Amino acid sequence: MFEEKISELSLATPASFIRAILKTTESSEVISFAGGLPNPISFPKEEIKESTNRVIDEYGSKVFQYSLTAGLRELREYIAEHLNETQGMDVTPDEIIVTTGSQQALDLIGKVFINPGDRIIMEEPAYLGAIQAFSQYRPEMCAITLESDGMDMEKLEEALKESKAKFIYTVPNFQNPSGLTYSGEKRETLHRLSRQYNCILIEDDPYGDLKFDGNPYGYISKGEFEGSILLGTFSKTVTPGMRSGFMVIRNEELRLRINTAKEAADLHSNVFSQYILWDYLTHNDVQQHILKIRELYRKQSNAMIRAMESEFPETVSFTRPEGGMFIWATLPENMIAFELFEKARQENVVFVPGNPFYIDGRAANTMRLNYTNCDEETITEGIRRLAKLIKM
Amino acid sequence: MFEEKISELSLATPASFIRAILKTTESSEVISFAGGLPNPISFPKEEIKESTNRVIDEYGSKVFQYSLTAGLRELREYIAEHLNETQGMDVTPDEIIVTTGSQQALDLIGKVFINPGDRIIMEEPAYLGAIQAFSQYRPEMCAITLESDGMDMEKLEEALKESKAKFIYTVPNFQNPSGLTYSGEKRETLHRLSRQYNCILIEDDPYGDLKFDGNPYGYISKGEFEGSILLGTFSKTVTPGMRSGFMVIRNEELRLRINTAKEAADLHSNVFSQYILWDYLTHNDVQQHILKIRELYRKQSNAMIRAMESEFPETVSFTRPEGGMFIWATLPENMIAFELFEKARQENVVFVPGNPFYIDGRAANTMRLNYTNCDEETITEGIRRLAKLIKM
Numbered sequence: 001m002f003e004e005k006i007s008e009l010s011l012a013t014p015a016s017f018i019r020a021i022l023k024t025t026e027s028s029e030v031i032s033f034a035g036g037l038p039n040p041i042s043f044p045k046e047e048i049k050e051s052t053n054r055v056i057d058e059y060g061s062k063v064f065q066y067s068l069t070a071g072l073r074e075l076r077e078y079i080a081e082h083l084n085e086t087q088g089m090d091v092t093p094d095e096i097i098v099t100t101g102s103q104q105a106l107d108l109i110g111k112v113f114i115n116p117g118d119r120i121i122m123e124e125p126a127y128l129g130a131i132q133a134f135s136q137y138r139p140e141m142c143a144i145t146l147e148s149d150g151m152d153m154e155k156l157e158e159a160l161k162e163s164k165a166k167f168i169y170t171v172p173n174f175q176n177p178s179g180l181t182y183s184g185e186k187r188e189t190l191h192r193l194s195r196q197y198n199c200i201l202i203e204d205d206p207y208g209d210l211k212f213d214g215n216p217y218g219y220i221s222k223g224e225f226e227g228s229i230l231l232g233t234f235s236k237t238v239t240p241g242m243r244s245g246f247m248v249i250r251n252e253e254l255r256l257r258i259n260t261a262k263e264a265a266d267l268h269s270n271v272f273s274q275y276i277l278w279d280y281l282t283h284n285d286v287q288q289h290i291l292k293i294r295e296l297y298r299k300q301s302n303a304m305i306r307a308m309e310s311e312f313p314e315t316v317s318f319t320r321p322e323g324g325m326f327i328w329a330t331l332p333e334n335m336i337a338f339e340l341f342e343k344a345r346q347e348n349v350v351f352v353p354g355n356p357f358y359i360d361g362r363a364a365n366t367m368r369l370n371y372t373n374c375d376e377e378t379i380t381e382g383i384r385r386l387a388k389l390i391k392m
Numbered sequence: 393m394f395e396e397k398i399s400e401l402s403l404a405t406p407a408s409f410i411r412a413i414l415k416t417t418e419s420s421e422v423i424s425f426a427g428g429l430p431n432p433i434s435f436p437k438e439e440i441k442e443s444t445n446r447v448i449d450e451y452g453s454k455v456f457q458y459s460l461t462a463g464l465r466e467l468r469e470y471i472a473e474h475l476n477e478t479q480g481m482d483v484t485p486d487e488i489i490v491t492t493g494s495q496q497a498l499d500l501i502g503k504v505f506i507n508p509g510d511r512i513i514m515e516e517p518a519y520l521g522a523i524q525a526f527s528q529y530r531p532e533m534c535a536i537t538l539e540s541d542g543m544d545m546e547k548l549e550e551a552l553k554e555s556k557a558k559f560i561y562t563v564p565n566f567q568n569p570s571g572l573t574y575s576g577e578k579r580e581t582l583h584r585l586s587r588q589y590n591c592i593l594i595e596d597d598p599y600g601d602l603k604f605d606g607n608p609y610g611y612i613s614k615g616e617f618e619g620s621i622l623l624g625t626f627s628k629t630v631t632p633g634m635r636s637g638f639m640v641i642r643n644e645e646l647r648l649r650i651n652t653a654k655e656a657a658d659l660h661s662n663v664f665s666q667y668i669l670w671d672y673l674t675h676n677d678v679q680q681h682i683l684k685i686r687e688l689y690r691k692q693s694n695a696m697i698r699a700m701e702s703e704f705p706e707t708v709s710f711t712r713p714e715g716g717m718f719i720w721a722t723l724p725e726n727m728i729a730f731e732l733f734e735k736a737r738q739e740n741v742v743f744v745p746g747n748p749f750y751i752d753g754r755a756a757n758t759m760r761l762n763y764t765n766c767d768e769e770t771i772t773e774g775i776r777r778l779a780k781l782i783k784m
Contacts, residue, residue: 253398261405270662
């Protein structure tokens with residue numbers, strides 16, 4: 001009855017396969033390697049409670065009233081200072097826009113840059129939320145293979161030469177879904193090529209703080225050229241429930257465009273949560289908190305790798321992430337991850353088959369495994385069950 | 393340098409004139425009739441603090457974790473029950489999608505229904521946030537004059553006959569910007585015409601609860617036909633800072649489309665705030681709270697009307713709202729509200745000139761006046777200053 005009412009934009013939007021899986025696996029008996037959920041023991045519950053009480057007492061009505069589209073000034077000041085201190089950048093609060101999670105940043109980017117048929121450059125495999133957000137605006141998605149040290153730079157340069165691209169989208173650290181990280185050399189090449197071809201470089205870094213050892217990698221471009229757009233989020237280090245992310249946009253025109261698109265999208269992000277988040281970040285030893293999460297995830301990652309090494313046949317290969325939340329496994333060529341998924345569901349263990357992360361749905365024999373939301377024992381048991389099915 | 397990068401969609405998006413005004417009038421010396429801000433004394437600060445502490449204690453990590461795109465089940469249950477009790481509807485929680493404020497609902501509607509050139513039907517004058525959100529998707533906006541008792545129904549039927557429209561958008565109660573309310577007769581006609589022409593009817597009702605006397609008006613269609621979409625919000629009765637609104641969509645296909653668009657837009661709305669809001673709504677006498685806001689705004693509205701009656705020349709006419717937040721004034725025909733605005737700003741009093749609410753920018757001699765964010769004395773002083781300038 002209403003089919004004729006639906007827009008081209010809506011028809012072009014795929015529903016998220018992952019969120020569909022998550023709905024069917026809510027039972028507590030299921031071992032889930034499918035989501036990308038932080039470990040709930042990492043949420044700073046008491047500290048957030050204190051911060052809520054404090055900001056209501058100190059700032060009263062401001063915490064409840066309509067606010068600026070770009071976001072709470074104090075929170076933007078904190079973010080700018082933090083980036084400048086830890087990454088040696090020179091960002092000002094005016095160059096930051098607070099977003100309703102990083103997902104909103106992806107949607108705004110799609111809106112502001114993509115006309116139907118425009119070329120954009122993506123990693124392959126790519127982050128599913130970005131594929132979904134950008135697909136709405138019907139670009140020509142040009143997929144560049146992600147090698148163990150980053151995009152295939154020769155293919156990238158060919159693609160940039162061949163036809164003008166609106167932007168390159170990358171998750172350079174512990175990528176979702178592959179767990180892979182760019183090498184220093186490829187970071188430099190990516191930065192250079194973006195400038196050379198005057199192509200906007202979008203660096204999405206949700207996992208950067210979750211590097212298991214040593215100092216986090218910085219943003220590739222450090223916002224050092226006008227076409228640089230950086231995305232960050234508090235979803236993995238504080239809480240995803242508050243949907244708080246940010247964009248750093250150096251170029252004023254681009255920033256105004258994104259700001260107006262955000263105004264039309266939700267006026268501004270939840271300012272009650274922005275106050276609480278800012279208070280939390282400035283009243284607690286956040287670095288210590290993040291170190292604890294890193295240590296937790298390092299152990300969980302190691303547990304999964306150990307289990308895979310001892311249980312999986314040698315025909316299965318997999319990545320060994322330096323941080324973040326995901327391991328990417330490649331099954332023997334004749335094996336179809338979707339079929340394994342159906343069998344695994346019967347055994348109460350789930351993961352995400354790799355196809356949805358490919359723009360053309362190829363790579364039927366790959367799978368994404370999340371290790372952050374189960375304890376070590378559960379991880380070992382889940383991998384054991386999967387191994388049995390793979391060997392069958 | 394980046395002009396060529398900007399999409400048609402972004403180029404079609406006007407920045408909000410109102411938000412631009414608000415930025416320039418933040419000084420406390422300015423008497424502002426320009427915004428649409430709730431009176432800050434109406435925010436339930438202590439109750440929200442209690443609710444925050446309670447939900448963190450009782451629900452722990454759930455309050456902080458990723459959640460469902462459609463919104464917190466408990467909050468959707470509350471909304472469904474409330475609508476069914478107060479409006480005699482038969483809505484289920486599954487028919488509700490929680491949105492990041494009503495503004496997000498408008499953006500999602502534009503996304504899911506409008507192809508460039510599609511006809512949509514709007515009131516004239518119309519809500520600016522809707523003009524902005526829909527404009528992005530480049531519809532043919534067909535403006536139907538808003539008379540004192542609702543849209544001109546003859547013109548509406550002509551427009552529906554002339555060419556298929558995707559939807560009709562209306563704010564039937566104490567409309568923004570006009571303060572006008574639909575009569576019972578026009579409500580029935582609007583409902584009948586929507587069904588007859590199989591046109592989606594979007595009823596946006598942010599102010600319904602703020603009726604000064606007697607019971608609130610219900611939704612026109614009560615969601616009684618498949619093409620009915622209802623919008624509601626907690627921004628005017630609890631807090632706008634949490635950006636919490638909702639949509640009621642009866643048709644399953646339309647609901648799935650909106651849900652997928654929301655998934656791509658921000659995954660889900662802030663669940664921390666949804667828990668707090670739900671707890672607040674179920675642990676307090678909200679009806680009593682709303683009655684207090686109504687009484688406050690009734691007095692403030694009366695103060696503005698009294699001041700206008702005694703200070704403005706008879707050549708100025710204005711609406712007398714039954715509720716909500718706005719009065720709409722029409723200046724003598726040769727007077728230009730933008731010029732008055734510039735002079736008024738010098739005298740530290742601001743309002744919104746009427747043009748931006750007209751799709752073609754006509755009606756240069758109209759203005760929108762908000763009375764909810766000043767006390768009675770300030771309202772009287774502001775109107776006095778305006779009157780002087782009008783008489784000059």
